[in-house]
Amino acid sequence: ETGVTQTPRHLVMGMTNKKSLKCEQHLGHNAMYWYKQSAKKPLELMFVYNFKEQTENNSVPSRFSPECPNSSHLFLHLHTLQPEDSALYLCASSRLERDHTDTQYFGPGTRLTVL
Amino acid sequence: GQNIDQPTEMTATEGAIVQINCTYQTSGFNGLFWYQQHAGEAPTFLSYNVLDGLEEKGRFSSFLSRSKGYSYLLLKELQMKDSASYLCAVMDSNYQLIWGAGTKLIIKP
Numbered sequence: 172e173t174g175v176t177q178t179p180r181h182l183v184m185g186m187t188n189k190k191s192l193k194c195e196q197h198l199g200h201n202a203m204y205w206y207k208q209s210a211k212k213p214l215e216l217m218f219v220y221n222f223k224e225q226t227e228n229n230s231v232p233s234r235f236s237p238e239c240p241n242s243s244h245l246f247l248h249l250h251t252l253q254p255e256d257s258a259l260y261l262c263a264s265s266r267l268e269r270d271h272t273d274t275q276y277f278g279p280g281t282r283l284t285v286l
Numbered sequence: 287g288q289n290i291d292q293p294t295e296m297t298a299t300e301g302a303i304v305q306i307n308c309t310y311q312t313s314g315f316n317g318l319f320w321y322q323q324h325a326g327e328a329p330t331f332l333s334y335n336v337l338d339g340l341e342e343k344g345r346f347s348s349f350l351s352r353s354k355g356y357s358y359l360l361l362k363e364l365q366m367k368d369s370a371s372y373l374c375a376v377m378d379s380n381y382q383l384i385w386g387a388g389t390k391l392i393i394k395p
Contacts, residue, residue, distance in 0.1 A: 173328050211294065213385040214373070227382075261328070274319070275383065277328040 174198040175278035177262050183284045184252065192247040192281045194262030202267040203245040204275065205237060208259040220245060221267055252285045259283070288312045290386035292374050297392045298364055306359045306372050306389045314379020320348055320359045321373040323388065329373055332359070361391075369393045 175196045184190050196203065205217040219227035220239040234256075236248040245262055259282050263275040289311045298304040310318070317336040321329040335341055335350035335357060347360040361368055374386040 173330060175328070211387055213290065213387045214375075214383075216382065273377075273381065274331050274334065276331065277321075279326070279328045282326075 177278035189250040194245040196264040200264035204263040206261040292386040308374035316377040
């Protein structure tokens with residue numbers, strides 16, 4: 172238990188569906204992250220929020236839409252996804268300190284399958 | 287470009303020692319992290335190195351050589367529960383984590 176929870180753990184959706192992934196951190200952190208993890212590939216950073224403000228958007232397609240209503244909650248809204256978007260989506264949080272101790276803590280991920 | 291290399295898969299025997307290597311080329315360096323990830327679970331933090339040398343933490347140790355762009359994770363007295371993927375990540379000059387693809391470690395009895 173890392174203090175970061177994600178729901179749902181598994182999601183199967185069609186290309187025309189709309190769904191949302193939810194992440195909650197109970198660590199009092201100020202930064203939250205969305206990553207995509209595909210088999211045998213490095214983690215891909217998608218979005219970063221610092222103090223609820225989006226600071227990174229690594230050329231992510233608009234079919235992925237993040238939302239951060241407060242420092243503890245992060246959502247990823249999905250619509251008109253493609254089969255290649257099937258992956259494990261990981262949420263992480265960190266204290267947001269510009270020094271060497273800004274360790275990221277991860278949730279267990281949502282396994283997404285797009286049919 | 288930025289790059290992290292680590293072996294895709296390694297196999298070791300229960301009770302033995304294994305060393306997982308990681309080499310990196312990044313824009314700046316603000317530390318190197320090792321994470322463990324069991325199948326279907328969250329990556330969990332193992333170690334952090336920012337200065338050259340060896341950091342020991344129980345059965346796990348992590349080594350860093352900044353001049354060589356090289357790190358390794360050393361696992362001693364291997365247990366079956368150590369079967370997992372081990373992820374190497376470097377924090378670059380923008381304080382972004384650059385990730386390797388992970389090394390899947392298989393422990394055999």
